[in-house]
Amino acid sequence: MNTTEIKGNWKEIKGKLKQEYASLTDDDLLMAEGKEEETLGKLQEKLGKTKEELHKVISNL
Numbered sequence: 237m238n239t240t241e242i243k244g245n246w247k248e249i250k251g252k253l254k255q256e257y258a259s260l261t262d263d264d265l266l267m268a269e270g271k272e273e274e275t276l277g278k279l280q281e282k283l284g285k286t287k288e289e290l291h292k293v294i295s296n297l
Contacts, residue, residue, distance in 0.1 A: 237295045239272050252297040257283060 250265045267275045
């Protein structure tokens, strides 16, 4: 799943991520316009995943 697809489905993805990873907050999942890569980077740090691993997690939701 690429960044454009993630952005298009973000509300659904965000809900599923919150269910899967209880440590994530609304602030962690706030995706501002033009800041998609920054948001994904924060999630990588918080979850301890590589970019590829994070994209795989999101794709499997």
